[in-house]
Amino acid sequence: MAELLQHLVNGLVLGGTYALLGIGLTLIFGLMNVVNFAHGEFYTLGAYATFAALGLAGANFFAAVLAAIACGAVLGALCEQALLRPLRAESIDTTMLVMIGVWIAMQNAELLIWGGVAKSIPHPFPTAPLVLGPVSIAPLRAFVLVLAAGLIVMAYLAIHRTRLGTAMRATFQDRDTAALMGVRIHRMHTVTFAFGSGLAAAAGALLGPVFLAYPSMGDLASLKAFSVVILGGLGNLPGATLGGLLLGIAEELGAGYISSGYRDAVGFVIIILVLLLRPAGLFTKQERIG
Amino acid sequence: MTRPLAVLVALVATATLAASSTVSAQAPIKIGVIEPLSGPVAASGNYVRMGAEIASDWINARGGVNGRKITLIIEDNKSDPKEAASAAEKLIVRDRVPAIMGAWGSSMTLAAMPKLEEYGVPMVVETSSAAAITKRGNPWIFRISPPSDMEALGLEQYVDRLGVRRADFLAVNTDWGRGAIAAFGDMLKKKGVAVGAAEYMDQAATDMNAQLTKIKGTGGDTLFLTTAVEQITLVLKQAQEQRLARKIVTTGGSSSPTQLIKQAGAAAEGSYHIVFFMPWFPEAMPDAKLARAFVDEWSKRGHPFEGLTEGFRGHDGIATIVEAIRVAGRDEPTAVRDALWRVSLVGVNGPIRFEKDGPTGKESGQSKPSIFVVQIRDGKVALPDFLAKQ
Incomplete structure (x- = not known):
């Protein structure tokens, strides 16, 4: 029983990180229809930016996390303006290839700048775990979980309760009508991409200290983010959140009670089932026609 | 063409030919190197490359081998077995190297091996530990790193003094990790040690809490951990978060205790590490x-x-490769292969000499490297108590 509780806590913490990765991608992939293979690289960028802000500029940990988010958003905006804007009329395949190029270029740039040796990002939290009866959790992980929840709620409110969010959704539902209503289409594209990239960088800034920062860390992050988006349904923020938690807990229980060698397989089996039975995503309402 | 002119042309042609042949006699001897210089294990591959460059510079400073300098042709296998195979082919076909060193990871080495047999070029294996490498019957393989079973035998004498009574395993899900669990498990079972959980993690995995929670439930006293240094760091940190009170012993020699102290901090305290070089105590090495x-x-x-x-x-x-070229007296792959069986030298790890391993008639060479155990104590690398007292 104690073991099961610990597995559930681990799964919740892991799922929270997957949800954080997924919500950034669900905006870019789900709303903008850009298959963003570079999502994991913005995650890596967030981790390295935090490391740089702490080590080189001597910033406070929380200031470093904010700087990393800003860094991800700015680079995301630049990326959208320079690479995606000229290709707006092109098919989804073209932008996908461009994003694969961005992924390779960013990953190798990270290797060039930081080298292959993993970096440990210092954080101000005690390393001794918080013990609650039979379960324990590291203070940093508890902080990450709380902050991830905060970011997810904030992103949801920004998209569903603000004018900017309404304009954003309108742009990707029907460009021409939105433009006729006075929405600045180009700006909406840039803002959405920057928002998604900023969320990926936030995930990197928060998870970098939990794990380690190294150039290929984004590959696994991308894979998990895509899984979460498929589970939750494209562009669906609550779906990505629940999808992330579901994936985290499924992997954890699979590794704990089936076999740790098949940990990732458990996650993918669920995805295959979802694609077969509910191809629009687990948490998507029936699609409207017209 | 008048006669004197023809003679002159012939003379010039001969002189040019002679000149070009002396140039080729003086051209450096190429040695191929395949290492993971990018990808998840890039750090380790680059360190091996740096060590290879030191050897090459030292040899050239002493005048090279057989009167010629050596030059390393270094290829990146990108931590990917497919790339390792194409790097081997490139080195052999395009650069015509007489011998190769590589390819760090067992899966990468195994992927490059068929190319060696196809073209007949020897490879000195410097890191890989999977048993299969020397057991597959590839007569072009010469390994200076210990396979997991040799490493397990090296640890056998310390098992009682380490106080191992009930052991669990956590290993990377590759040829290396699976081989290590089998080898160390066999050795421990023979010593009467109970073996509990055998858990695996993906090479890129970062969250090992599920495995650690499961291991915590077995009630063992020692955890054998086999993976690269990045993942060891994560496991040590997460074991601390889970309050896993175990002796942790890392295998494979890729643990870099100094890096663990830097990156895992207090979580690394007390852990034991099997290493094949103790740079903290060079005086304790076979050739101090x-x-x-x-x-x-x-x-x-x-x-x-x-x-x-x-x-x-x-x-x-x-x-090792240069010594073989010296013994062979030329830089031709088959001659170098034959000479590798006769080399005897002392490296940084200790004596290197190859013995036959694998199926009869198609044996690979396997050297018997020295194996050491160190412990992280008070934030420093130390000899374990049971060794320091000797």
């Missing part, structure tokens, strides 16, 4: 003078200290 010189040269070049436990492999691999 060589070990000291290597450590000094490494720091003189500004390479990070934590890389030494990998870097020495590059030195020993290149030194």
Whole structure:
């Protein structure tokens, strides 16, 4: 029983990180229809930016996390303006290839700048775990979980309760009508991409200290983010959140009670089932026609 | 064409030919190197490359081999078995190297091996530990790193003094990790040690809490951990978060205790590490003078200290190949292969000599490297109590 509780806590913490990765991608992939293979690289960028802000500029940990988010958003905006804007009329395949190029270029740039040796990002939290009866959790992980929840709620409110969010959704539902209503289409594209990239960088800034920062860390992050988006349904923020938690807990229980060698397989089996039975995503309402 | 002119042309042609043939006699001898210089294990591969460069520079400073300098042709296998195979083919077909050193990971080495047999070029294996490498019947393979079963035998004498009574395993899900669990499990069972959980993690995995929670439930006293240094760091940190009170022993020699102290901090305290080079105590190595010189040269070049436990492999691999070229007296692949059976030298790790391993008639060469155990104590690398007292 104690073991099961610990597995559930681990799964919740892991799922929270997957949800954080997924919500950034669900905006870019789900709303903008850009298959963003570079999502994991913005995650890596967030981790390295935090490391740089702490080590080189001597910033406070929380200031470093904010700087990393800003860094991800700015680079995301630049990326959208320079690479995606000229290709707006092109098919989804073209932008996908461009994003694969961005992924390779960013990953190798990270290797060039930081080298292959993993970096440990210092954080101000005690390393001794918080013990609650039979379960324990590291203070940093508890902080990450709380902050991830905060970011997810904030992103949801920004998209569903603000004018900017309404304009954003309108742009990707029907460009021409939105433009006729006075929405600045180009700006909406840039803002959405920057928002998604900023969320990926936030995930990197928060998870970098939990794990380690190294150039290929984004590959696994991308894979998990895509899984979460498929589970939750494209562009669906609550779906990505629940999808992330579901994936985290499924992997954890699979590794704990089936076999740790098949940990990732458990996650993918669920995805295959979802694609077969509910191809629009687990948490998507029936699609409207017209 | 008048007669004198024809003679002159012939003379010039002969002179040119002669000149070009002396140039080729003086051209450096190429030695191929395949290492993961990018990808998840790039750090380790680059350290091996740095060690190989030190060996090459030292050999050239002494005048090279057979009167010729050597030059390393270094290829990146990108931590990917497919790339390792194409790198081997490129080195053999395009650069025509007489011998190769590589390819760090067992899966990468195994992927490159068929190319060696196809073209008939020997490879000195400097890091890989999977048993299959020397058991597959590839007569072009010469391994200077210990396979997991040899490493397990090396640890056998310390099992009682380490106080191992009930052991669990956590290993990377590759040829290396699976082989290590089998080898160490067999050795421990023979010693009467109970073996509990055997858990795996993906090479890129970062969250090992599920495995650690499961291991915590077995009630063992020792955890054998087999993976690269990045994942060891994560496991140590997460074991601390889970309050896993175990002796942790890492295998495979890729743990870099100095890097663990830096990155895992207090979580690394008390852990034991099997290593094949102790740069902290060069005087305790079989050739203390060589070990000291290597450590000094490494720091003189500004390479990070934590890389030494990998870097020495590059030195020993290149030194072995060059010794074989010297014994052979020429740089032709088959001659170098035959000479590898006759080499006897002392590397940074210790004596290197090849014995036959694998199916009769198609044996690979396997050297018997020295194996050491160190412990992280008070934030420093120390000899374990049971060794220091001897």
